[in-house]
Amino acid sequence: MAQIQIKNVAKNFGGYQALHDINLTIEDQEFMVLLGASGCGKTTLLRIVAGLETATTGEVWIGGKRVDHLAPKDRGIAMVFQNYAVFPHLTVFENIGFGLRMQKMSNEEVTRRVERTAGLMHIDQLLKRYSGELSGGQRQRVAVARALAMEPDVILMDEPLSNLDALLRLEMRAELKGVLAESKTTAIYVTHDQVEAMSLADRISVMHQGKIIQAATPIEVYRNPAAKFVAGFIGNPPMNFLDATPAGDGKWTVAGQVVDGPRVNLDRLQFAIRPEDIQLAEQGMSATAKVVEPLGAHLLVTCHVDGTSFRAVLDSDLTVRPGDTLMLSPQPDRVRWFDPETNLAVA
Amino acid sequence: MTDATQLVGNTRSTRKAGRYVYIASVVLLCAWVLVPLYFLLINTLSSPETVNSFPKSFIPEFDLGSLTFFAGFEGMLTALKNSIIVAAITMVLSVLIGAPAGYALSRFDFRGKELFRMLVLLTRAFPLPLLALPLAVLFIRTGLDDTAFGLALVHTTLAIPFAVLITFSLFSGIPIELEEAAWTLGCTRLTAFTKVVLPLILPGITASAIFAFVISWNEVFASAVLTIENRTLPAFLLQTLGEAPLHLKFAGGFILVVPALIFIFAVRKYLFAMWGIANR
Amino acid sequence: MNARLLPYMLILPVTLFLGVFFLYPFVLVAQQAFSGSDGFSMANFRDVFSYWKFPISLKNTLLLAAIVVPVQLALSLLMATMVSKMKKGRDLVLYVWTIPLGISDLAAGIIWLAIFEQSGFLNSMMSGLGVIDQPVNFLSYQHPGVIFLAIALAEIWRATAIMLVIIVAGIGLIPKEYYEAAEVFGASPWKRFTKITLPMLRPSLQTALILRVVLAFEVFAVVAALGGTLMPVLMGEIYAYQFDLLNSNAAAALALVVLALSIAFTVIILRVLRVPKGASI
Numbered sequence: 001m002a003q004i005q006i007k008n009v010a011k012n013f014g015g016y017q018a019l020h021d022i023n024l025t026i027e028d029q030e031f032m033v034l035l036g037a038s039g040c041g042k043t044t045l046l047r048i049v050a051g052l053e054t055a056t057t058g059e060v061w062i063g064g065k066r067v068d069h070l071a072p073k074d075r076g077i078a079m080v081f082q083n084y085a086v087f088p089h090l091t092v093f094e095n096i097g098f099g100l101r102m103q104k105m106s107n108e109e110v111t112r113r114v115e116r117t118a119g120l121m122h123i124d125q126l127l128k129r130y131s132g133e134l135s136g137g138q139r140q141r142v143a144v145a146r147a148l149a150m151e152p153d154v155i156l157m158d159e160p161l162s163n164l165d166a167l168l169r170l171e172m173r174a175e176l177k178g179v180l181a182e183s184k185t186t187a188i189y190v191t192h193d194q195v196e197a198m199s200l201a202d203r204i205s206v207m208h209q210g211k212i213i214q215a216a217t218p219i220e221v222y223r224n225p226a227a228k229f230v231a232g233f234i235g236n237p238p239m240n241f242l243d244a245t246p247a248g249d250g251k252w253t254v255a256g257q258v259v260d261g262p263r264v265n266l267d268r269l270q271f272a273i274r275p276e277d278i279q280l281a282e283q284g285m286s287a288t289a290k291v292v293e294p295l296g297a298h299l300l301v302t303c304h305v306d307g308t309s310f311r312a313v314l315d316s317d318l319t320v321r322p323g324d325t326l327m328l329s330p331q332p333d334r335v336r337w338f339d340p341e342t343n344l345a346v347a
Numbered sequence: 348m349t350d351a352t353q354l355v356g357n358t359r360s361t362r363k364a365g366r367y368v369y370i371a372s373v374v375l376l377c378a379w380v381l382v383p384l385y386f387l388l389i390n391t392l393s394s395p396e397t398v399n400s401f402p403k404s405f406i407p408e409f410d411l412g413s414l415t416f417f418a419g420f421e422g423m424l425t426a427l428k429n430s431i432i433v434a435a436i437t438m439v440l441s442v443l444i445g446a447p448a449g450y451a452l453s454r455f456d457f458r459g460k461e462l463f464r465m466l467v468l469l470t471r472a473f474p475l476p477l478l479a480l481p482l483a484v485l486f487i488r489t490g491l492d493d494t495a496f497g498l499a500l501v502h503t504t505l506a507i508p509f510a511v512l513i514t515f516s517l518f519s520g521i522p523i524e525l526e527e528a529a530w531t532l533g534c535t536r537l538t539a540f541t542k543v544v545l546p547l548i549l550p551g552i553t554a555s556a557i558f559a560f561v562i563s564w565n566e567v568f569a570s571a572v573l574t575i576e577n578r579t580l581p582a583f584l585l586q587t588l589g590e591a592p593l594h595l596k597f598a599g600g601f602i603l604v605v606p607a608l609i610f611i612f613a614v615r616k617y618l619f620a621m622w623g624i625a626n627r
Numbered sequence: 628m629n630a631r632l633l634p635y636m637l638i639l640p641v642t643l644f645l646g647v648f649f650l651y652p653f654v655l656v657a658q659q660a661f662s663g664s665d666g667f668s669m670a671n672f673r674d675v676f677s678y679w680k681f682p683i684s685l686k687n688t689l690l691l692a693a694i695v696v697p698v699q700l701a702l703s704l705l706m707a708t709m710v711s712k713m714k715k716g717r718d719l720v721l722y723v724w725t726i727p728l729g730i731s732d733l734a735a736g737i738i739w740l741a742i743f744e745q746s747g748f749l750n751s752m753m754s755g756l757g758v759i760d761q762p763v764n765f766l767s768y769q770h771p772g773v774i775f776l777a778i779a780l781a782e783i784w785r786a787t788a789i790m791l792v793i794i795v796a797g798i799g800l801i802p803k804e805y806y807e808a809a810e811v812f813g814a815s816p817w818k819r820f821t822k823i824t825l826p827m828l829r830p831s832l833q834t835a836l837i838l839r840v841v842l843a844f845e846v847f848a849v850v851a852a853l854g855g856t857l858m859p860v861l862m863g864e865i866y867a868y869q870f871d872l873l874n875s876n877a878a879a880a881l882a883l884v885v886l887a888l889s890i891a892f893t894v895i896i897l898r899v900l901r902v903p904k905g906a907s908i
Contacts, residue, residue: 053629073530073531073533078354078531085524087528087543089546098532143528356633372705380727382741383739384726386738386742387741400744401748403751447638448638448640451634466642468844471841473841473890474845474889475886476847477885480656480879481655481658482655482661482892484655501829504648507641536633561729565734567849568847572869584838585851588852590849591735603730603734604734605730608729610729612722615722615725619795621798
C-alpha cells in the first residue's frame with residue numbers, strides 16, 4: 001500500500017520559483033504521469049518525491065508516512081533515470097542486484113530476484129555483460145530491472161524513454177506498461193511527450209510554470225481541458241481558438257456564426273474546438289485554406305478563419321487546394337469555452 | 348587541358364613536398380626532445396674516466412662506474428631516500444586534502460565557490476617556492492625544520508592546486524545520476540561514494556597522486572632552503588654542483604630523470620583531460 | 628549530515644592548508660621585507676636595489692623570460708597544430724614531446740651541461756667536424772653569450788611541454804564544426820588558425836602564459852647548473868642572500884620583487900587575453 005501525498009510543496013532555486021504550492025495525491029498502484037514542457041518543474045517535483053532535492057516548503061507522504069526529511073534510501077522508492085545511470089564498473093547482474101546487496105540480502109535471494117526481473121525485462125542473456133557492451137535500449141532495460149528488483153512501493157521514472165529512438169520507444173512503452181501493471185507499484189512518470197503520457201497514464205498532471213494546471217485521466221484532459229494552456233498543449237495539432245462575442249441568451253457570435261454557448265455574464269469568450277472535430281459543411285464558418293498537408297490517414301488543412309490561423313483535420317479523400325474557400329462546421333458537443341481573462345474553462 | 352593537368356600535378360607535388368616537410372618537422376622535434384636525454388644516458392653509462400675525457404663517443408660503453416660512484420658518494424643514498432619519503436608524503440597529503448575539495452567543486456553549488464576557485468587558481472600565479480623563506484623561520488620555531496614532513500608540507504602546497512583541479516575534472520566526468528541512482532538503491536552519501544564513485548575514478552586518483560609525487564621529486568629551491576642535514580636529492584645535487592665531479596652530476600641527473608619519465612608515461616592519458624577542464 | 632554544510636567541510640582542509648602554507652607565509656614575507664632595526668623600514672629594499680648585482684640579475688631574468696616564453700609559445704602552438712591533424716602515432720609523438728614535463732629544472736640543467744661543458748658533446752661534435760682544434764670552455768666568463776644561450780635552450784627544451792599540454796587540451800575543446808564551417812566559407816588553413824584556433828584558445832593561452840611567465844621568473848636551478856654564479860638571476864640572488872650573506876630580510880625583500888613582477892605580468896596577461904563575457908564556448 002503506497003499512496004503518495006504531496007502537500008503544499010514549493011521549491012525556490014535562489015530566487016527562481018520552480019514550484020508553486022503543489023498539492024497532489026497519487027493513489028496506491030496508480031500510474032501518474034507528470035507532463036509538461038522543459039522547465040515546467042516536473043522533474044524537480046519528481047526529485048523532491050525521490051529525496052534527491054529538498055522542497056523549500058511543504059510535505060511529502062508515502063504510504064501514510066511523512067518522508068520529506070528522509071534520505072532517498074529510506075523512502076521505499078526506486079528510480080529510473082533519463083540517462084539510465086547503469087553503473088559502468090559492474091556487470092548487468094551486479095547492477096540489478098545492487099540495491100538488494102545494499103539491503104544485505106542473501107546470495108540466493110539476490111540471484112533469484114535478479115534472474116526473475118531480468119527475465120521480465122528480457123535481458124537474462126546479458127547478465128554477465130558490462131554497461132559499455134550494451135545498446136541504449138538494453139541499458140534502459142537494465143535500469144528498469146534494477147528498479148523493479150527492489151520491489152519498491154513506488155517507482156519514479158524521469159523521462160526514461162526520451163533517449164531511445166522512435167521505434168524502440170514505442171516498443172518499450174508498451175512493455176513498460178505491462179510490467180508495471182503487473183508489479184502493482186505506484187508510479188510517477190515524468191515526460192514531455194504527450195503521446196507517451198496518454199498511452200501510459202492512469203492520470204496525467206499537466207504542469208506549467210511550476211504549477212499543476214490539471215490532474216485528470218488522459219481522456220478527460222483531452223476532452224475537457226481545464227485551462228487554455230492544457231487545450232493548446234495536448235493534442236497534435238492542438239485545439240483551435242477563436243474570439244466570441246455575446247449574442248444574448250446563451251448564444252455567441254463566432255466568425256460570423258451564432259452558436260450555443262455558456263450563459264455567463266462576460267463580454268468576450270474564447271471558442272475552442274479540436275481540428276479533428278470539424279467537418280466540411282454546406283454552411284458554416286468561412287475559411288480560406290493556406291497550407292494543405294496530406295498525412296495519409298487524413299488531410300491537415302491550415303486556414304484562416306476571421307483573420308486567425310485555424311486547423312482542421314479532414315477526410316483524406318477530399319481535394320483541397322491553397323486559396324480554396326471552405327465552409328467548416330464544428331461538432332457542437334465538442335466545442336469548449338475559455339475565459340480570455342483567466343484562461344480557464346467556462347462551462 | 349594541359350594547363351589543368353599541370354596544375355593538378357603541381358598541387359599534388361606541393362602537397363607531397365608539404366607532407367615531407369611535415370614528417371621531417373615531427374621527427375626533428377622528437378629528436379630535439381630525445382637527443383639531449385640520450386647524451387645524458389651516454390654519460391651515465393660511461394666510466395668516470397670516459398665522462399671526463401675528450402672527445403666523447405656517441406655510443407654508451409655500458410660501464411656502471413659512474414652509477415657505482417654515485418651510489419657510493421657520501422650522503423647521496425640518504426638524499427635519495429629523503430626524496431622518496433618527502434615525495435610519498437606529498438603524494439598522500441595532496442590527494443587526501445585535495446580530492447574532497449575537487450569533489451565539492453564538481454558536485455555542489457555553494458556560496459563562496461568562486462572565491463575558493465580563485466584561491467586555488469591564484470596559487471598558480473605565485474612563485475610558490477618563495478614560501479620556503481618565511482616558513483624556514485616558522486619551522487625552526489615549531490621543530491619542523493630540516494624534517495621530511497616539514498618539506499612535504501611545502502611541496503603539498505605546490506601540488507594541491509593540481510590535485511584539486513585534476514580530481515575536480517575526474518569527478519565532473521562521473522555523471523551525478525550514478526550517485527543519485529545509488530542513493531535511491533539504498534546507499535548513503537558515503538557508501539555511494541565508496542561503491543560507485545571511487546572504483547570509477549581510482550585510476551585518475553592514482554594519476555593525480557603520481558603527479559604530486561613528480562612535483563615534489565623535482566622541486567629544488569624550497570628543498571634547498573628548508574633542509575640542511577636531511578637534504579633531498581635535488582637539493583643535495585645543487586649543493587654539490589660547485590665541487591662535484593662531472594660523472595657524479597650526470598649520474599645524479601639520470602637518477603632524477605628516470606622516475607619522472609616512467610611516471611609521465613603512466614599518467615599521460617590524464618595530462619590533457621586535466622588541463623582541458625582546469626582552464627574553464 | 629547537513630547537506631548545506633557538506634561542501635564547506637569538504638573544502639575546509641584545502642582552505643586551511645592554503646591559509647597556513649600559502650597566505651600566511653606571504654604575510655610573513657612582507658613583514659620580514661619591511662622590517663628593520665626599529666619597526667617598519669624600506670632599508671631592505673634600499674639594500675637590495677643598491678647592490679651591484681641587482682640590475683644585472685633583474686635584466687638577466689627579464690631578458691631570459693622575454694626570449695624563452697615567446698619561443699615556447701610559438702613552438703608549442705606549432706607542435707599542437709601538427710599533432711591535431713596527426714592520425715597515426717599521435718599518442719607516441721605526444722608522449723615524446725611531453726617527456727620534459729616530468730624533468731626538473733636541475734636535471735634539465737645537468738642534461739644541457741652534458742652538451743655544453745668543455746669535454747661535452749657540442750665540443751666533441753665540433754672537433755669531429757674539424758671546426759675547432761681544442762675543446763672550448765663555453766661555460767666560462769669569456770663566453771657570457773653562450774651561457775645565456777645554453778640556459779635559454781635548456782629552458783625551452785624543458786618547459787615547452789607544459790604549454791603544449793595546455794594548448795593541446797584547449798584545442799581539443801574547440802568543436803570541430805567551427806573549422807568545418809570556416810572551410811565551407813573558404814578560409815585557408817592559416818586563416819582558420821588565426822580566426823578560430825587562436826581566439827578560441829584564449830582561456831588556455833592565458834593559463835599557459837601565466838604559468839610559464841611565473842615559472843620563468845623563478846628560473847634558478849638551470850642557471851645554477853649551467854652558469855653557476857656567472858649569470859646572476861633573481862631567484863639565485865634570493866638564495867644567495869639567504870645562505871651566503873645570511874640576510875633573510877633582504878631575501879624577503881627580493882622575494883617580494885619577484886612576487887610583484889609575477890603579479891604584474893599575470894594581470895597584464897589576463898587583461899590582454901581576456902575573453903568577453905558570453906563569448907566563451
